[in-house]
Amino acid sequence: MFRELLMGIAGGTLSGILPGIHVNTLAALVSRLGVGDNLVLLAMGLTHTFLDVVPSAFLGVPDEGTALGVLPAHRLVLDGRAMEVVRIALWSSLLAIVMTVPLLPIYLRLAPLYRPSVGRLAVLFLAAMIIFTETGMRKLHALAIFLLSGILGILTFRLELSQPFYHLFTGLFGIPVILTSLHRRSHPPLEPGGADVLMEGWRFGLFSLLGTVLGMAASLVPAFTSSQAALIGSFLSRDERSFLTVVFSVNTANFIFSLVNFFSTGRVRNGIVALMHPHSVGLGTLVMASLFVGLAVTLYGEPLAEAVLMLLRGIPYRPLNAAVLVFLVVLSLIFDGFSGLLVLLGASLVGLLAVILGVKRTNCMGVLMLGIIIG
Numbered sequence: 281m282f283r284e285l286l287m288g289i290a291g292g293t294l295s296g297i298l299p300g301i302h303v304n305t306l307a308a309l310v311s312r313l314g315v316g317d318n319l320v321l322l323a324m325g326l327t328h329t330f331l332d333v334v335p336s337a338f339l340g341v342p343d344e345g346t347a348l349g350v351l352p353a354h355r356l357v358l359d360g361r362a363m364e365v366v367r368i369a370l371w372s373s374l375l376a377i378v379m380t381v382p383l384l385p386i387y388l389r390l391a392p393l394y395r396p397s398v399g400r401l402a403v404l405f406l407a408a409m410i411i412f413t414e415t416g417m418r419k420l421h422a423l424a425i426f427l428l429s430g431i432l433g434i435l436t437f438r439l440e441l442s443q444p445f446y447h448l449f450t451g452l453f454g455i456p457v458i459l460t461s462l463h464r465r466s467h468p469p470l471e472p473g474g475a476d477v478l479m480e481g482w483r484f485g486l487f488s489l490l491g492t493v494l495g496m497a498a499s500l501v502p503a504f505t506s507s508q509a510a511l512i513g514s515f516l517s518r519d520e521r522s523f524l525t526v527v528f529s530v531n532t533a534n535f536i537f538s539l540v541n542f543f544s545t546g547r548v549r550n551g552i553v554a555l556m557h558p559h560s561v562g563l564g565t566l567v568m569a570s571l572f573v574g575l576a577v578t579l580y581g582e583p584l585a586e587a588v589l590m591l592l593r594g595i596p597y598r599p600l601n602a603a604v605l606v607f608l609v610v611l612s613l614i615f616d617g618f619s620g621l622l623v624l625l626g627a628s629l630v631g632l633l634a635v636i637l638g639v640k641r642t643n644c645m646g647v648l649m650l651g652i653i654i655g
Contacts, residue, residue: 281319285569288323289576295324296331297588299341299604300611302446303328304551318556322539322566323573325552326377329532330577333369334585338362338470338592339604340457341450351641352520354457360471365524366585367475370578372525373532375488376495377574380536381567387496391541399501403652409515410642421637428630429643430650436623437651443615444623450608451627452644456635458608459628461601470593472586479521487513487522491529498530499537499549509534536570 295303303325335341337353353365407426414422429452436444477484490513498509513526538549543561548554592600612624627647634641 281565281569284317284319285323285572288320288325289327289573291320292324292327293331293577293584296328297334297584299335299339300446300450300608302443303332305443305446305615307552307555318561319569321552321556322561322569325535325550326532326570326573327577329528329535330370330373330574330581331584332531333366333528334588337365337369338589339601340461341454341604341608351457352523356520356524357470360473361478362470362589363472363475363582363586364477364521366582367477368521368524369528370581371477372484372488372491372528374574374578375485376492376529376532377536377570379489379492379529380496380533380570383492383496384540384563384567387500387537387540388544390500391545391547394500400652400655402501403649406512407646407649407653410640410645413515414639414643418637418639422639422643425630425634425637425639425643426646427650428633428646429627430646432623432626432630433647434651436647439619439623441616441620441623443620446615447612447620447623448627448647450612451624451629452631452647453641454608455605455624455628456631456641458601458605459632460635462598462605470589470597472589475582477521479525483522484525487517487525488529490516491526492533494526495530495533495535496537498534499541532574536566539566 291306292303295301295306307321307324333353337357340354356362356365411419411422411426433448436448441447494509494512509530513523513530517523517526535550535552538553539561540563541547541549542553542556543563543566595603609621609624612620616623631641631644634644
């Protein structure tokens, strides 16, 4: 058991800290090589939810689960609070694991009750909230961004790409951040800063609980993703730290509850689960394995992130961003050739348009939501 968990932790660490490498991609590769043990995949996916803060915060390269946290995390990093962002990610993820335990009996009763109509109504309500919280004429701009990203998403998912989420979320949320950084004449150096979380303990716990509950909802309803669940949290959290606490808690809780959903009902809610063997992992084994992985990653996560940051500090910021941009484009070509690159370009243009129009980037979540709403 420990050998499998350690293998998974190693794989999740690799996918977590490397920009553009999603854990689903690595897990699929590992499975093709004959390593398909459920515990290996569990540890790999869970470790990734702890460490994907590194590329999203330090470089602005998101995956689906952390897309909405890119800008708040990036702002704190540029303010010299990089290690605080990492600690928020690690401890909110660990708290999410702990908080899933008392919620499991409730979840096991709710999971079989899901109906598709519930998800569609929830997404419609959430879309209205996103658009109408903008002010004045920005409501129309927000609607335009929502529709453009939604149409892009609908067309992309008809192309049968191997990595559609990579092209869409890197373009909508990652490329605009990098291009904006390249456009600046000067950049503050990446400073680790203090790791102390400048937030009251009770608030940190409260927003972790909120993220855990939202992650539970996201795993119940396939229409909801981690990012969409985090959107709800964005209406309840009014500063970067509380919002990031919600985002990272959602991401981890969603992964764990998706596993529970699979082993209790057989429903597949994420790419890692789709690669698992159908035989059940006992609930006690799942909880103990998750706690072991969470504690292990929390212990080495900060030193690892600081080592990555020290490496990045030795590279001038503008060339670093340019190199990351080239790397992301090359990855797009490797994954899906010209079609993938075309989607990446279209998503980048929509993401940049949101910046130019001055509307919140959350409106780009239409990329997933519009298709669900219209069925």
